[in-house]
Amino acid sequence: MTDFTLLEDAPLIARNTFRVPARAALLADVRSARGLAELFAFPRLRNTPVLVLGEGSNVLFAGDWPGLVLSLAMVDLRIVEDSGDAARVRAEAGVNWNDLVGWTLAHGLCGLENLALIPGTVGAAPIQNIGAYGVEVREFIEAVEAFDRLTGRIERLDNAACAFGYRDSIFKREPERWIVTAVELRLPRQRPLRMDYAGVREELAAMGVDMPRARAAHVAEAIARIRTRKLPNPALIGNAGSFFKNPVVPADVAGRLQAEHPALPAWPAGADGSHKLSAAWLIESCGWKGHREGDAGVAEQHALVLVNHGRATGAQILALARRIAQSVYDRYGIVLEAEPRILGAAPIHPPTETPVA
Numbered sequence: 124m125t126d127f128t129l130l131e132d133a134p135l136i137a138r139n140t141f142r143v144p145a146r147a148a149l150l151a152d153v154r155s156a157r158g159l160a161e162l163f164a165f166p167r168l169r170n171t172p173v174l175v176l177g178e179g180s181n182v183l184f185a186g187d188w189p190g191l192v193l194s195l196a197m198v199d200l201r202i203v204e205d206s207g208d209a210a211r212v213r214a215e216a217g218v219n220w221n222d223l224v225g226w227t228l229a230h231g232l233c234g235l236e237n238l239a240l241i242p243g244t245v246g247a248a249p250i251q252n253i254g255a256y257g258v259e260v261r262e263f264i265e266a267v268e269a270f271d272r273l274t275g276r277i278e279r280l281d282n283a284a285c286a287f288g289y290r291d292s293i294f295k296r297e298p299e300r301w302i303v304t305a306v307e308l309r310l311p312r313q314r315p316l317r318m319d320y321a322g323v324r325e326e327l328a329a330m331g332v333d334m335p336r337a338r339a340a341h342v343a344e345a346i347a348r349i350r351t352r353k354l355p356n357p358a359l360i361g362n363a364g365s366f367f368k369n370p371v372v373p374a375d376v377a378g379r380l381q382a383e384h385p386a387l388p389a390w391p392a393g394a395d396g397s398h399k400l401s402a403a404w405l406i407e408s409c410g411w412k413g414h415r416e417g418d419a420g421v422a423e424q425h426a427l428v429l430v431n432h433g434r435a436t437g438a439q440i441l442a443l444a445r446r447i448a449q450s451v452y453d454r455y456g457i458v459l460e461a462e463p464r465i466l467g468a469a470p471i472h473p474p475t476e477t478p479v480a
Contacts, residue, residue: 126158127151135192139179140242142361143437145467147174147192154196156277156304159270162193173272174466175302177216177244180363181251185437186467195246197304200226209311211265216246216304220253224343232310233339234263237317240347242357242364246303250294251462252287256346257320260308261287268305269294277304289392290368290462316342322349355422361431362422366444367402367459374398380455384408402451402459403427409450419443437467445471 133150136142149171153159162168172190176182197215200223204211210232214223220243224235237258247253248260249267264282271278286293294301316337318324326345327337355362372380377389377398388401406412407426414421418435420443422428429440448459448471461471 125161126155127153127162129162133192135176135179135184135188138176138192138194139182139184140357140361140363141179141183141431141437141440142357143184143431143435143440145184145187145437147188147190149191150194151191152194152196156197156268156270159302159304160275163270163272163275173299173302175246175298177247178219178242180242180357181247181463182466183363183437183440183461183463184466185441188466193302195244195302195304199305202230203307208313209309212308212310214245214306214308216244216306218245219243220245220248227308227310228340228343231312233312233314233316234258234310235260235308236339236343237320237346239343240350245306249285249287249292249303249306250298251290252292254290256323257317259287259289261285261292263308263310264306265309266307267294267303268307270302270304272300272302289371318342353425354428355424355430360422361435362428363463365402365425365427365462366429367406367427367448368462369399369402370405370457370459371397371399372457380457400457405451405455405457405459406447409447409454411447411450414443416443421447441465441468441471 130150133147135145135147151162153162168191173193174188175193195216198217199215200218201213202210203213212227221240223245224239227235237256238253238260241253241255249264253260267280267285268277269280294303316339318327318337323342323345326349327341330345332341354364371392374396377400381387381389388404389398392399403426411421412426413423417439418432419439420430420432422430429444431440444461451457451459
């Protein structure tokens with residue numbers, strides 16, 4: 124018995140949170156790392172484009188996928204080393220990310236609380252270097268296990284080898300080579316809580332939590348409440364969460380824009396003095412929040428979230444995204460980049476016109 128199943132001409136509408144129609148030439152559900160080696164031993168797959176798909180929460184299908192869609196169903200989760208003050212946790216790629224956050228908190232470990240309720244699987248976390256509320260997952264990743272299609276072996280890459288950046292990693296830059304199979308995280312039992320981002324302290328106060336007595340589980344609950352209130356539920360309306368990255372710009376550009384637009388939020392983004400701008404503010408100021416074109420639209424709760432009201436295609440959602448990005452560029456001279464991976468079409472940038480002076 125093999126450790127995978129393989130289907131031809133498979134529908135993908137139930138495998139992406141935008142719930143847009145698309146099909147894959149081949150679809151494989153793999154239940155073990157050994158199954159990956161077995162699968163890629165087939166000669167027909169040697170030159171076939173491969174898309175690794177978790178819960179489909181960070182992709183937009185603007186067309187069909189001409190190759191293999193790979194779904195990893197490995198879900199082992201355990202502590203592999205415990206020093207008392209910290210523990211090393213190994214989670215396989217198919218584990219639901221928010222389930223992992225809850226599991227670590229239940230085991231007295233902290234660090235991931237600010238990443239509560241991020242959709243997707245563990246395997247997607249290092250690829251995108253997921254982040255929220257002032258925390259990125261790379262801070263806790265000790266190593267990533269990944270199948271190397273060049274060698275046909277599972278390799279263990281330490282944190283430095285993963286080459287993490289803002290919403291970036293070696294796995295994202297070399298998707299034709301690496302398939303993440305497991306992640307190892309080193310998590311402490313005590314650390315200072317990060318509560319100074321985007322209304323977290325206010326939410327804790329509304330929950331009746333005294334700041335000196337706040338614990339990691341309280342922070343996770345506060346962030347889950349904020350996300351639930353601000354972001355539409357993909358189970359109720361198709362979306363992939365935040366569609367655009369917050370743009371990072373040089374300090375002089377940020378200073379000029381804030382001088383012209385004092386309400387524009389910006390945060391320090393690095394030792395070089397660069398600043399991260401609020402993409403949501405830029406988009407909302409251009410009038411897009413709550414906008415709808417047929418069944419493609421922008422969420423009423425949050426300007427960063429594009430939604431499928433029912434029967435939108437990926438191409439229609441992408442066309443709306445292009446118009447949004449163009450309007451921000453025309454008004455502010457800022458290029459917006461998509462956070463989800465766009466499949467079946469070119470990226471949404473560079474813009475096609477010169478910005479308005």
